[in-house]
Amino acid sequence: MNYMPGTASLIEDIDKKHLVLLRDGRTLIGFLRSIDQFANLVLHQTVERIHVGRKYGDIPRGIFVVRGENVVLLGEIDLEKESDTPLQQVSIEEILEEQRVEQQARLEAERLKTQALKDRGLSIPRADTLDEY
Amino acid sequence: MKCLEGPGKSCGLSAPAEDLVSASQLEKENEDAEEKEEDEDLDTDSDLAPDPEEEENDLGDPAVFSTVHNTQTGLPSSPGVKTPGVSGMPPAPLHFLWQTLDYLSPIPFWSTLPSASSPVQHFGSQLSSPDPSLSCSLPTSWPPGFSHLTQLHPQHQRILQLQQKQRQHSRTPSSSAKKPWSQQPDPYANLMTQKEKDWVIKVQMVQLQSENPRLDDYYYQKYYQKLEKKEADEELLGRRNRVESLKLVTPYIQKAEAYESVVRIEGSLGQVAVSTCFSPRRAIDAVSHGTQDQDAGAASSQRLLVLHRIEKMFLQLLEVEEGQKDGSSQPCYSEQQRNQTEKLFQALKTQEQNDLEQAADGFLQVLFVRKGKALVARLLPFLPQDKAVSLLLAITHHLPLLVRSDMTDQVLQMLFKPLSKCISHLTFHELLQGLQGLTLLPPGSSERPVTVVLQNQFGISLLYALLSHGEQLVSLNSSSEGPNSDHTAWTNMVVLIAWEIAQMPTASLAEPLAFPSNLLSLFCHHVDKQLVQQLEARMEIAWI
Numbered sequence: 001m002n003y004m005p006g007t008a009s010l011i012e013d014i015d016k017k018h019l020v021l022l023r024d025g026r027t028l029i030g031f032l033r034s035i036d037q038f039a040n041l042v043l044h045q046t047v048e049r050i051h052v053g054r055k056y057g058d059i060p061r062g063i064f065v066v067r068g069e070n071v072v073l074l075g076e077i078d079l080e081k082e083s084d085t086p087l088q089q090v091s092i093e094e095i096l097e098e099q100r101v102e103q104q105a106r107l108e109a110e111r112l113k114t115q116a117l118k119d120r121g122l123s124i125p126r127a128d129t130l131d132e133y
Numbered sequence: 134m135k136c137l138e139g140p141g142k143s144c145g146l147s148a149p150a151e152d153l154v155s156a157s158q159l160e161k162e163n164e165d166a167e168e169k170e171e172d173e174d175l176d177t178d179s180d181l182a183p184d185p186e187e188e189e190n191d192l193g194d195p196a197v198f199s200t201v202h203n204t205q206t207g208l209p210s211s212p213g214v215k216t217p218g219v220s221g222m223p224p225a226p227l228h229f230l231w232q233t234l235d236y237l238s239p240i241p242f243w244s245t246l247p248s249a250s251s252p253v254q255h256f257g258s259q260l261s262s263p264d265p266s267l268s269c270s271l272p273t274s275w276p277p278g279f280s281h282l283t284q285l286h287p288q289h290q291r292i293l294q295l296q297q298k299q300r301q302h303s304r305t306p307s308s309s310a311k312k313p314w315s316q317q318p319d320p321y322a323n324l325m326t327q328k329e330k331d332w333v334i335k336v337q338m339v340q341l342q343s344e345n346p347r348l349d350d351y352y353y354q355k356y357y358q359k360l361e362k363k364e365a366d367e368e369l370l371g372r373r374n375r376v377e378s379l380k381l382v383t384p385y386i387q388k389a390e391a392y393e394s395v396v397r398i399e400g401s402l403g404q405v406a407v408s409t410c411f412s413p414r415r416a417i418d419a420v421s422h423g424t425q426d427q428d429a430g431a432a433s434s435q436r437l438l439v440l441h442r443i444e445k446m447f448l449q450l451l452e453v454e455e456g457q458k459d460g461s462s463q464p465c466y467s468e469q470q471r472n473q474t475e476k477l478f479q480a481l482k483t484q485e486q487n488d489l490e491q492a493a494d495g496f497l498q499v500l501f502v503r504k505g506k507a508l509v510a511r512l513l514p515f516l517p518q519d520k521a522v523s524l525l526l527a528i529t530h531h532l533p534l535l536v537r538s539d540m541t542d543q544v545l546q547m548l549f550k551p552l553s554k555c556i557s558h559l560t561f562h563e564l565l566q567g568l569q570g571l572t573l574l575p576p577g578s579s580e581r582p583v584t585v586v587l588q589n590q591f592g593i594s595l596l597y598a599l600l601s602h603g604e605q606l607v608s609l610n611s612s613s614e615g616p617n618s619d620h621t622a623w624t625n626m627v628v629l630i631a632w633e634i635a636q637m638p639t640a641s642l643a644e645p646l647a648f649p650s651n652l653l654s655l656f657c658h659h660v661d662k663q664l665v666q667q668l669e670a671r672m673e674i675a676w677i
């Protein structure tokens with residue numbers, strides 16, 4: 001029930017399955033059990049989902065307590081539609097391997113880019129994460 | 134299980150006795166509201182496509198762990214709900230008001246506004262269906278008609294509507310093919326108790342509380358007024374049912390303690406800062422003991438003084454305007470308002486100074502500043518006629534000065550409207566006084582003030598307004614009085630002004646803001662034909 005008309009609240013989302021995107025890029029899926037005034041979340045039966053290309057893998061994590069400021073966004077998962085996904089689920093080992101490969105490829109590309117720039121006398125300072133000021 | 138103390142009915146069965154005690158007082162009030170709601174529910178039921186069955190199917194939706202939600206408390210005011218188990222229900226007749234700070238005892242809520250919007254009512258009516266064990270949380274079936282409360286992206290809204298329609302159409306086939314988890318109650322549900330939910334909401338509400346929502350939450354209040362007006366119009370136009378939209382009511386919860394941030398201990402030389410959870414580090418207030426600067430000579434400080442005066446007066450003006458807004462828009466001002474206006478007028482005219490010239494000077498200084506002009510323009514409607522007239526006369530006496538100072542800004546125009554209102558109530562004598570200032574030759578100058586005035590838009594508009602009013606008064610009184618000094622003075626002035634206008638090259642004649650219709654006839658009465666023709670030519674050109 002919307003206690004405060006005209007506002008948004010997480011109260012209605014309690015006990016529903018949510019997908020939470022964190023600031024460090026992790027994707028968590030779990031049942032939202034509890035919140036507080038800072039939008040700290042308690043996620044139950046949480047699964048960390050790693051996506052690489054068209055594949056994904058779930059790592060079961062149990063109970064998560066997420067500090068509110070680290071959440072980028074969260075959204076409710078429609079349980080009916082949850083299985084209708086074009087993505088292919090793979091095992092954890094496989095997805096971690098895929099992730100490692102992807103990470104390496106990315107770093108390599110980055111290295112080449114910075115090298116090319118350096119050769120031309122340019123340097124672009126990298127903002128690695130959003131947290132760096 | 135604790136439940137919300139809305140209309141006590143819904144909570145009656147499962148709530149412990151103590152809850153009912155506090156609810157009982159609410160019941161009476163809410164019963165009336167409830168009866169109204171039920172009527173409305175019945176009325177709107179026919180309007181709305183979804184029927185009770187659909188609701189049940191929604192509840193079969195796997196996203197809803199329906200039976201378990203019985204133990205949850207939720208909808209306080211859905212009529213006929215036997216168990217209070219509705220979380221995430223749309224606010225059917227929502228009534229909210231925070232009564233106590235103490236969340237250990239169940240907190241009753243209701244708002245001052247009755248009822249809810251019609252899409253919401255349909256949910257309410259669903260719940261009056263015979264199955265009390267079914268509760269509904271809103272997965273994706275959030276009513277799309279809720280748009281004024283929940284701003285959904287239009288695409289999102291379309292998707293929801295589509296889903297609702299699909300659910301409507303497909304309820305029969307899918308009733309057998311229910312997903313496996315829909316029947317299984319969620320054993321982990323309600324880890325967060327209702328009390329805890331209420332507490333979170335309360336914390337959020339406390340942060341919203343405000344004594345003056347029109348000031349603190351201006352945009353939402355204006356939005357809500359627009360919404361209400363639209364609904365009222367809709368109701369008038371045709372839709373019989375009054376759809377009342379919900380309003381966020383900021384609660385007024387007495388803050389638990391009033392703390393003093395700074396404590397003075399007797400006999401100590403200074404102050405001690407007390408830190409509380411509200412202000413962990415409170416700076417000790419510095420009290421300025423500096424003497425007032427008596428330097429009135431320096432131009433910059435003089436200007437600062439004027440600006441300071443204007444700011445103070447503006448605050449007073451805002452109070453006056455606020456008082457009027459709260460009350461009616463008629464000029465039957467309250468005693469307090471009249472006092473405030475009086476004080477403001479005194480401040481403006483600096484009446485405490487005995488020297489009249491200095492007083493006028495103070496007023497003029499205010500007028501030289503753009504904000505000062507705005508202040509006077511906004512104050513004039515509130516002033517009684519005699520005070521307004523004194524301001525008007527001061528303005529006309531110093532019109533050339535004002536006009537010259539306004540060359541860059543050109544904001545005197547804002548004064549025109551309130552002044553013209555004041556002019557229309559002038560007496561003949563006052564009018565003459567005003568015009569005399571303009572027509573007399575000031576010492577040491579060969580130019581009459583009128584000349585300068587005519588070249589400025591505000592000046593010429595004011596002049597025309599004065600002349601027009603004068604003509605009106607004369608034509609009204611023409612029968613009663615014979616020729617007297619006032620009339621001759623009037624005639625002289627009119628002739629003089631006409632002559633000045635005729636002398637002025639048309640290019641430099643400013644365009645007035647409003648051209649009164651009786652001016653030409655006025656000039657016809659007093660001036661010869663040739664001059665009239667000249668005037669006509671000029672004024673018409675200037676006018677067009």
